[in-house]
Amino acid sequence: MTEMLEHRAIGADLPRRDGAEKVRGTARYADESPAERPAYCRIVQAPLARGRITGVDPAVAEASGGVLAVLTPRSPGGRGAAEQLADTSDAEYAILQDDEVHFRGQVVAVVVAETFEQARHAADLVEVTYDEQPGDTLFSAERNDLYRPEQVESGDPPDSSEGDVDAALEAGPVRIRHTYTTPMLHNNPMEPHATTALWEPDGHGGAGSLTLWDSTQSVHAVGTTVSGVLGLDPEQVRVVCPYVGGGFGSKGIPHQNVVTAGMAARAVPGRPVRLPLTRQQTFSLAGYRPPTVQRVALAADADGRLTAIANDVVEQTSRVKEFAEQTVLPARTMYAAPNRRTSTRLAALDVPIPSWMRAPGECPGMFAPEVAMDELAHELGVDPIVLRERNEPETDPDSGLPFSSRNVLACLHRGAERFGWAGRDPRPGERVHGGWRWGTGVAASVYPTSRMPVSEAEITRVDGRYVARIGAADLGTGTWTALVQIAADALEVAVDEVDVLIGDTDHPEASVAGGSTGINTWGSTLVAAAQEFRKRFGDTPADGDSARAGVPPNDAAERYAMSAYGAQFAEVAVHADTGEIRVPRLYGTFAVGRVVNPRMARSQLVGGMTMGLGMALHENSLFDPRTGHVVNHDLAEYHVPTQADVADLRADWIDEHDPHVNAMGTKGIGEIGIVGTAAAVANAVWHATGTRVRDLPVTLDAVL
Amino acid sequence: MDHELTLRVDGAEHRLSVDPRTSLLDALRQRLGNTSPKKGCDHGQCGSCTVLVDGVRVLACLTLAVTRDGSEVVTADGLSAGPPGSGGDHPLHRAFIDEDAFQCGYCTPGQVCSAAGMLDEFARGRPSVVTGDLGADPELDDAEIAERMSGNLCRCGAYPGIRAAVARVGREREGTR
Numbered sequence: 002m003t004e005m006l007e008h009r010a011i012g013a014d015l016p017r018r019d020g021a022e023k024v025r026g027t028a029r030y031a032d033e034s035p036a037e038r039p040a041y042c043r044i045v046q047a048p049l050a051r052g053r054i055t056g057v058d059p060a061v062a063e064a065s066g067g068v069l070a071v072l073t074p075r076s077p078g079g080r081g082a083a084e085q086l087a088d089t090s091d092a093e094y095a096i097l098q099d100d101e102v103h104f105r106g107q108v109v110a111v112v113v114a115e116t117f118e119q120a121r122h123a124a125d126l127v128e129v130t131y132d133e134q135p136g137d138t139l140f141s142a143e144r145n146d147l148y149r150p151e152q153v154e155s156g157d158p159p160d161s162s163e164g165d166v167d168a169a170l171e172a173g174p175v176r177i178r179h180t181y182t183t184p185m186l187h188n189n190p191m192e193p194h195a196t197t198a199l200w201e202p203d204g205h206g207g208a209g210s211l212t213l214w215d216s217t218q219s220v221h222a223v224g225t226t227v228s229g230v231l232g233l234d235p236e237q238v239r240v241v242c243p244y245v246g247g248g249f250g251s252k253g254i255p256h257q258n259v260v261t262a263g264m265a266a267r268a269v270p271g272r273p274v275r276l277p278l279t280r281q282q283t284f285s286l287a288g289y290r291p292p293t294v295q296r297v298a299l300a301a302d303a304d305g306r307l308t309a310i311a312n313d314v315v316e317q318t319s320r321v322k323e324f325a326e327q328t329v330l331p332a333r334t335m336y337a338a339p340n341r342r343t344s345t346r347l348a349a350l351d352v353p354i355p356s357w358m359r360a361p362g363e364c365p366g367m368f369a370p371e372v373a374m375d376e377l378a379h380e381l382g383v384d385p386i387v388l389r390e391r392n393e394p395e396t397d398p399d400s401g402l403p404f405s406s407r408n409v410l411a412c413l414h415r416g417a418e419r420f421g422w423a424g425r426d427p428r429p430g431e432r433v434h435g436g437w438r439w440g441t442g443v444a445a446s447v448y449p450t451s452r453m454p455v456s457e458a459e460i461t462r463v464d465g466r467y468v469a470r471i472g473a474a475d476l477g478t479g480t481w482t483a484l485v486q487i488a489a490d491a492l493e494v495a496v497d498e499v500d501v502l503i504g505d506t507d508h509p510e511a512s513v514a515g516g517s518t519g520i521n522t523w524g525s526t527l528v529a530a531a532q533e534f535r536k537r538f539g540d541t542p543a544d545g546d547s548a549r550a551g552v553p554p555n556d557a558a559e560r561y562a563m564s565a566y567g568a569q570f571a572e573v574a575v576h577a578d579t580g581e582i583r584v585p586r587l588y589g590t591f592a593v594g595r596v597v598n599p600r601m602a603r604s605q606l607v608g609g610m611t612m613g614l615g616m617a618l619h620e621n622s623l624f625d626p627r628t629g630h631v632v633n634h635d636l637a638e639y640h641v642p643t644q645a646d647v648a649d650l651r652a653d654w655i656d657e658h659d660p661h662v663n664a665m666g667t668k669g670i671g672e673i674g675i676v677g678t679a680a681a682v683a684n685a686v687w688h689a690t691g692t693r694v695r696d697l698p699v700t701l702d703a704v705l
Numbered sequence: 706m707d708h709e710l711t712l713r714v715d716g717a718e719h720r721l722s723v724d725p726r727t728s729l730l731d732a733l734r735q736r737l738g739n740t741s742p743k744k745g746c747d748h749g750q751c752g753s754c755t756v757l758v759d760g761v762r763v764l765a766c767l768t769l770a771v772t773r774d775g776s777e778v779v780t781a782d783g784l785s786a787g788p789p790g791s792g793g794d795h796p797l798h799r800a801f802i803d804e805d806a807f808q809c810g811y812c813t814p815g816q817v818c819s820a821a822g823m824l825d826e827f828a829r830g831r832p833s834v835v836t837g838d839l840g841a842d843p844e845l846d847d848a849e850i851a852e853r854m855s856g857n858l859c860r861c862g863a864y865p866g867i868r869a870a871v872a873r874v875g876r877e878r879e880g881t882r
Contacts, residue, residue, distance in 0.1 A: 020802040023810030024817055026741025026781045033740035117735060118726045191745045191753055191811040191860050246743070246811030247860050280746040477809030477861050600805040604863060608808060611862030636750040636858060645855040647864040648847075 006528065006664050010486040010496045014599045018482045019244070019475070028244045032195040034214035036273035039197065040069055041117040042265040043124040044258075044282060045110035047102045050136025050629025051351040054100040054129060057081075057110055062126040067119035070268040071127060072111040076100040083111070083264055087232025092321045093354055094230045094260045102131065103321035104353045105629035106285025108257055113265050113274055136351040139626040142180075142294040142315040147346040150318075153327035154361060161333055161399070164340030169300045169309035177299040177377045181369035181695040183679075185317070185622035185631070186290040187283070188358045189641055190476075192216055192246020194258045194287050195277040198266035205237045211263055213240045218253040219513035220472050224506045226255040227263050243504040245476040245514075249612070250357030251287045252476075253515040258286055284634035288356025289622060291317040293328050295369035300340075305381045305391045307338035312370060317355065318347045324355040327362030332370050334562070335447055337394035351629060357515060359612060360672035363448050364679075368616075371444035371680030372695060375687070384427065385443050385684070386413050397562030405561035405661035408592035409445050412568040415655055416590035417443075420570040430691030437574040437583075440689025444680035446567030446591065448673040450662050452555050453512030453522040458530040460488070461547040462538070466500060467492055469530065472511040473503040473523045478671055479601035480519065486597055487524040487665055491531030501527070509549065517565070517669025520597060521662065526552040528664045557661040565668040567591035569610065569681040575689045580701030582618055584682060589652045591673055594659045595666035602670050606652035609674020614650070615642045616675070617682035621698050710774035714739060715783025716790025723770050730754045730765035733780070741780035741814045745858070752857030755815035755822070756780050762822025781814030784821055796874045797821060804873070806866035812859045820871045823853045824878060845875040 022028035029035070047054075059071035059081045073081040074097045083097035096108050110127045114120035150159050170176055197214040204210025211233065217223045220240040228238040245252060262276040278286060293316040300309040312332035318324050329343035358364075378385040393410055396403050417423065425441060426432070432439040458471040469488050475481045484501040492499065502508060512522045529550035538546040557563075572586040589610050596602045619640035622631045633639045652674065659666055679697055686704060687693045694703045707722040714737060723732055730747075733739045733756070742765050745753030749767040756765050757779040777789070784795040797817050800806070807813040827845060835852045836843045843849055850868045859867065 016802050017805070019810070020807075021798070023807055023813050024781065024798045024801045025784075026743070026814030026817075028810055029740065030743075030811065032744070033734070116724065117731055118724045122726075189860055191751065191809065191858065192743070193745070245809060247809040249860070277744065280748070280750075477807070479808075601808075604805050604808050604861070604866065607865060608862030611864065612860070635748060636746050637748065641858055641860055642862070642864075643855045643858060644864045644867065645851045647851070647862070650865060 004664060005660055005666060006490045008490060010489040011595060011597050011665060013486060015482055015486065015496065017479060017601065018485065030192055030244050030246050031197060031214045031216040031242065032275055032277045034197045036197055039273045039275045040113050040115060040269055041120040042262060042274045042276040043112045043120040044108050044261060045112065045124050045127050045129065046282065046285065047105055047107040047109045049102060049131055049133050050105045050138050052102045052131045052133040054102065054109060055132050056130045058128040061128065062112060062123040065119065065123040065126055067115035068112060068123045069115065070113040072097055072264060072268055074100055074109065084267060086230050088229045093257060094226065096257055096261055096264065104285065104319060104351055106353055108261055111261055111265055113269055136629050138350050138352055138629045140292055140317045140348055140350060144348050147315060147348055150323060150325040150345060150347055153325045153329065153345055155327040155330065157327060157330060159325065159345035161341065161343045166298065166309045166311045166340045166342040169340040170298055173300060174303055175301045175377065175380050177373050177380065179297060179373065179695055181295045181297060181372060183293045183365040183368055183697045185292045185624055186358060186616065186620050187622050187639060188249040188251035189636065189639065190247025190249055190251060193278045193280050193283050194252065194256065196259050196262035197273055197275045198262040199273040200266040200270050202270045208237060211238045211266065213238065213259060213263065215240055215242055215259050216245050216252055217242050217255065218245065218248045218474050218476060218515055220504060220506045221510045222513055223255045223259055227260055230260050231263055240506045241504065242474060245474055248476045249359045250361060250515060253357045253513050256287050280636060281634045284631045285353040288354065290358035290361065290365065291324065291326055291355040293326065293365045295328065297369045297373040299373050299377050301377060301381065305383050305388050307336055307392050309340040310336060310338045311342040313344045315346045315348065317352065318349050319352050319354045320349045322354045326365065328366035330362050331366040331447055333399040334397055335370065336392040337398050341398065359609065359675050360448060363676045367447065367676050368679050368697065371677055372683055375442065375684040376693065386417060389413060389445060400562055402560065402562040405557065405563045406657060406659040407566060408655055408657055409566035409568065411655050412566055412590045412592050413445065416568040416570050416588060419590065420588045422570065429688050433577060436577050438577055438689045439574055440685045442571050442681045442684030442688055444569050444677040444684060446569060446673050446677035448517055448565050448676055450521065450563035450565055450668040451516060451518050452525060452552065452663060453518050455510060456512045456522050456526040456552040457509035457549060458526045459509050459547060459549045460530045460534045462542040462544050464544065466498055467494065469499065469501045469527055470508040471503060471523055471526060472506055472508040473519065474514040475503060476514055478514065478519065478605060479598055483520055483597045483601065484523060484527060488527045488531060491528040517672045520667050521669055522552055524665045524667060525663045526550065529553050555663065561661050563662055565591065565593045565673045567673050567677065569677045571681040571685040573682060573685040573689050575686060575704055580705040582686060582699060582701060584614060585648045587614060587650045589674060591652065591654045592657045593654055593670045593673065594657050594662055594668035596654060597665065597667060603652055605670050606674040607650060609672065610650060610652060610678050611642050611647055613675040613678020614646065614682065616697060617679040618698050708771045710771060712773065713777045715780055716788060725771050727770045728766050729768040729770045729773055732770035733765060739780055739782065741782035743811050743814060745812065752819060753812045753815040755818045755857060757818055757822055760825065762819050781817040784817065795821065796877060797870065800870035800873045804866040804870040806870040807863050808861035812857060816857045816859065816867055819854060819857045824875055827875065828878065845872060
């Protein structure tokens with residue numbers, strides 16, 4: 002068992018330390034970082050899904066007012082050819098290195114000019130000619146070239162099998178077998194990806210230094226990636242990012258824009274270069290959640306005990322770089338059944354490169370099974386909560402390990418009470434009043450609890466205060482504040498004696514803000530550094546005393562299965578004539594271990610549920626296979642939930658103490674809020690209308 | 706050819722010459738170094754760039770700077786209880802912090818300006834599409850606030866907090882009327 006911190010600051014409802022700057026707009030984001038006479042960079046993108054560049058003529062663009070540089074592909078070469086990159090093993094970063102076009106939207110030229118307007122104009126003047134080839138862009142589960150990846154993104158095997166699912170399905174007596182689909186989805190943080198880059202040739206002892214003010218979930222990952230690609234020593238690259246205007250995974254893995262910004266800066270030494278992607282450009286260059294087709298099969302005995310669970314998943318990746326979303330994982334661990342099977346097959350297409358989007362895997366991978374469970378409950382004539390009670394596993398069905406804590410049923414029960422689930426009429430399509438058809442639905446949530454293997458923190462006594470440094474990130478998650486609360490408890494001092502500095506590669510290396518691992522990892526690191534500090538300097542340190550520590554491994558992770566859980570309840574109203582779907586109530590109850598800061602935790606959970614509401618009803622990247630283009634590539638046509646879409650939406654949590662996860666008792670809360678939401682809404686739509694919609698988003702044409 | 710114009714921004718007067726293609730947003734951010742208004746889409750679709758121009762909420766990305774010669778522009782940074790730029794917090798600043806009406810903070814200055822403009826529109830009796838009785842003074846309920854604030858997207862999903870913050874300031878204002 003981990004030695005637990007005594008909680009004094011942890012759990013306190015403190016306001017955000019960066020609140021005053023954010024409400025006034027004085028917090029500086031990447032595109033706003035201080036820069037002397039910045040130049041502006043604009044990307045030229047390929048207008049076709051597949052082909053070869055036959056020529057690039059930068060002459061007209063170069064002659065245009067204010068243009069400082071035009072970078073063109075190394076092949077066909079010629080004037081303005083981009084620098085040769087040192088490492089092109091990751092094809093995403095092999096920018097302007099050859100004449101191949103792998104997807105529509107790929108970077109094919111880069112313009113740097115004195116002003117934003119001049120760069121934008123000149124980008125339109127770069128003449129690129131192509132030998133267009135037929136793009137292979139149509140995603141379908143019926144393709145004959147689907148393949149099994151070696152592993153999914155989480156590192157888990159793509160397939161799993163235990164027992165005999167087909168025999169169990171044959172035996173029945175109750176079976177559910179359906180195909181569910183989730184669409185291509187885009188993260189769309191409010192701040193489009195942006196970088197300010199400065200190459201100083203005289204820096205780092207004459208070898209040159211590159212400073213990147215980048216909007217990223219991991220300054221250290223950006224530094225490592227960019228230095229490797231450009232052939233620089235990691236010491237030559239500094240990455241700074243105090244604030245991130247939202248990421249939701251899309252700023253987790255560095256994308257083409259930051260490497261491009263580095264190349265542009267090196268083309269105009271000594272000039273800072275700003276490269277803000279346009280909203281439209283983020284749709285092809287900043288990753289997305291790939292579409293999935295999920296064939297789910299459930300078999301149960303007459304009492305509702307599952308005898309088989311299967312989820313056979315087909316999903317999309319890009320031909321140029323593989324991304325295998327771990328959609329199969331929830332079906333392996335959520336419910337007990339003696340016969341279980343999952344499989345992952347990919348269609349590799351001439352499409353933009355997929356990447357992380359909030360709860361990659363768990364989010365789409367809980368939609369299909371949680372709707373199927375609702376269908377099974379109806380088939381059996383049992384309440385959906387009762388069905389889940391009957392299939393609650395005693396140990397993790399996948400690993401066989403005991404759970405460090407598993408409170409999904411507690412969440413369902415507490416949530417049901419708050420929502421008013423008791424006495425629900427299970428019949429679908431029976432409640433019409435005021436011209437609307439009313440229904441309610443429930444689904445469970447799960448997200449694994451983990452800790453990253455690498456992170457380091459330093460604590461120094463400065464002017465009578467404790468100053469901790471760690472290259473962590475605050476995406477709006479509250480890191481600036483939450484890490485102070487953790488460090489204060491670890492040092493056993495008040496929060497106003499502590500500063501925690503983040504978002505800079507000059508600080509010790511921190512892991513990515515991703516996979517809901519941030520607080521688990523950085524918090525554990527700070528606790529270790531505080532222990533080291535106290536061990537060396539005691540309770541009365543002198544100014545300048547300083548100690549470092551790395552993140553300790555969690556031995557308990559080998560003995561326990563660790564996850565956060567939740568339950569989401571939706572009430573929907575479907576207009577009887579128009580089919581308009583509203584969600585008057587959406588309540589989530591979660592079991593996420595110890596909550597470090599209640600107001601920020603609530604905001605994150607509510608935010609995840611809101612994004613889940615968008616997934617349920619609004620969000621759909623409409624991909625045109627003829628052109629390889631997301632046609633609704635802006636915020637007018639890609640519909641994220643607006644203020645008026647969100648009615649009574651609430652999140653709370655049960656009091657959960659898990660002594661195995663880490664010294665704080667935290668499980669991570671950034672992602673679980675979006676898991677299960679879409680299923681709860683879709684289940685409520687069925688209850689309201691009697692129409693079972695298995696394809697997201699649920700739109701009015703499906704229920705009319 | 707650049708054009709000369711005068712803008713009063715957060716209480717301070719600026720003379721500048723701008724490319725006629727320059728949006729008010731880019732003039733503020735790139736020419737005057739006032740990065741309080743944000744660029745979320747540059748197409749008038751997200752509301753992050755909302756500022757008050759001559760007291761009215763405006764999307765700075767859809768406004769050409771040259772069309773606003775002589776105007777008074779107030780950003781979330783210049784908004785205060787007193788005259789623009791006089792320093793100190795506006796009640797909306799405090800309310801947004803107290804209600805945790807933001808996470809990443811990128812849409813927030815636009816939300817704050819939009820809320821200020823919206824409360825003013827409301828106080829002057831302007832109806833919205835959800836206002837039931839056009840003859841009576843509208844009531845500042847959740848539905849009114851949600852409708853009137855729907856031009857400002859928040860991907861972090863801080864909508865309930867934003868509604869609570871705006872309602873609080875609206876109520877305080879009604880109490881003092």
